[in-house]
Amino acid sequence: MRKQQSFLRERFAKDSYIMTTLVSKDFKLKYRRSVLGVAWSVLNPLLMMVALSLIFSHFFRFQIENFPLYLILGNTLFDYVSRSTNYGMLSIIDAAPLIKKIRVNKAIFPLEKVLFELLSFAISLIAVALVLIFFQIIPTANILFLPLLMLYVTLFASGLSFALAAFAVYFRDLVYLWGVVVLVWMYATPIFWPIDMLPDYMQTVIQFNPMFHFVTYFRQIVLWGDTPSLFSNLICLGMGLATFAAGYLIFRKLQRRFILHV
Amino acid sequence: MSKSQLTNKHAVKPTSAMNTLQSMNDNDAMSFNSTNHASNALAEVACAGAPIDASLPDYAIQIKDVKMVFNMASEQLNSLKEYVIKLIKRQLFFSELLALDGINLNIQRGDVFGIVGTNGSGKSTLLKIIAGVLEPTEGSCVVNGVIAPLIELGAGFDLELTARENIYLNGSLLGYSKSFIQENFDDIVSFAEMHEFLDMPMKNYSSGMVARVAFAIATVIVPDILIVDETLSVGDMFFQEKCERRIQELIDNEHTTVLFVSHSIEQVERICKKAIWIDKGHTQMIGDVNDVCETYKNSQ
Secondary structure: OHHHHHHHHHHHHHHHHHHHHHHHHHHHHHHOOOOOOOHHHHHHHHHHHHHHHHHHHHHOOOOOOOHHHHHHHHHHHHHHHHHHHHHHHHHHHHOHHHHHHOOOOOOHHHHHHHHHHHHHHHHHHHHHHHHHHHOOOOOOHHHHHHHHHHHHHHHHHHHHHHHHHHHHHHOOHHHHHHHHHHHHHHHOOOOOOOHHHOOHHHHHHHHHOHHHHHHHHHHHHHHHOOOOOHHHHHHHHHHHHHHHHHHHHHHHHHHHHHHHHO | OHHHHHHHOOOOOOOHHHHHHHHHHHHHHHHHHHHOOOOOHHHHHHHHHOOOOOOOOOEEEEEEEEEEEEEHHHHHOOOHHHHHHHHHHOOOOOOEEEEEEEEEEEEEOOOEEEEEOOOOOOHHHHHHHHHOOOOOOEEEEEEOOOEEEEEOOOOOOOOOOEHHHHHHHHHHHOOOOHHHHHHHHHHHHHHHOOHHHOOOEHHHOOHHHHHHHHHHHHOOOOOOEEEEEOHHHOOOHHHHHHHHHHHHHHHHHHOOEEEEEOOOHHHHHHHOOEEEEEEOOEEEEEEEHHHHHHHHHHHO
16 A cells, blocks of 8 residues: 555656646747747737727627626636647647657646646736736735636646547547637637626526636636635536546546557 | 467476466556556656565566557548548458567566567567557566666657757656756766757757767666667767667666667677567567577578
């Protein structure tokens, strides 16, 4: 038992070191040779927000208070999930030369991509802070719930990435399909439209969209300054955990034959 | 077939009591590995560090009835469309390739084992199974100790990164800790002889230079088992000699078990003490390196 424990501890230490070196590699490569570098992680969500709020406030005229803030919150969070699942999905295929030659824990690769995107998300929070300052909104103490939300969403994104990475090894078509799915999913999530514009039955349907819960949670703690209820915490945690567990099980089941297919 | 059975007698046969104990150990090891066969050789340090079971013979590697079947059809199917077409045409899982069949091999600690055979005979497949990268279709492979795999040097290098960054990246993938890499950084660099290019992206390196760095990283630890697969052919003559010296050092001073694959029979004869000859996935002969190489050379 103790042998197994120290075995696991050693493995964990090693895997987390690999993960850090991979994240730092991604970070270096992402910003290498760009003039503004990391600043893009802040600028990008800001520019997106400006563009989207120009478009939507002119064409749709939703009655949403602090619309740009509403928008950037939904957008950055959705971006985090969309990017981490997209890169996570490709992680095993991209790591093919490695997997074929070195004996490593394959779960590292999708997880590393999610953590890297989590880092980008954390940087993009600076953009959110700038918008808060611009609109002179002082967040309440409820903003302290943010790490909790990040945990929920990270669990969720990791689970999805595990499953997608495993399936993508067997069917490359998934890579193209997922882009479309994410697009539809983005429109089905209240990122730039208000939830009360939906008819009643759709308000029930949208409860099944995990991103709806995460985005609402995010706005609650940052924009509206509400304390998220125990119920919404449980829902977000439950969705995160269930997705993580399912994704990881799929990944573990399929990973043995990865090497024959990558 | 009869020939391979004959040669199997060369392999050490454990007694029946040892056999049962060993099979228990096998199961143990397999279940350990089954959680993640690819976890890493270093993970086994934990096991190796623990007092070694007295019943465990001094084997570094035990390969039992290993069979490896590749599914030729499934290797090419990359998309759903192809899959459906093949399914309709009933061509799915059409051809199977038997890469290895009934390989039995026990390698003792400190053995220096050469693997010879023509191209496509299954040498690399066998090495991949030993390195834990591939799982055999049937049979088992138990490895006791830390493996330094030199299967195609430079796996895990990102050529956009500099050599310095790659040493850390590759080191971590081989299971080294950060402090270990920091301590041995200078050794790696001086062995590879590339002080002046340390902060240059590796895409500007020649393949020989990449191989130098990779060899230096892989052999900076004292591995229990060193797997060398055609790697020495990349570097220049002097570096090849240097690598050979380093391998010889590991063999003489540290009793490292070495598995050596090379198409240069002279090199195999020079470095190895024993050898196995594999042909089309079957063991042709196991035994003293000179005998095996002699027979192999005459078979052509």
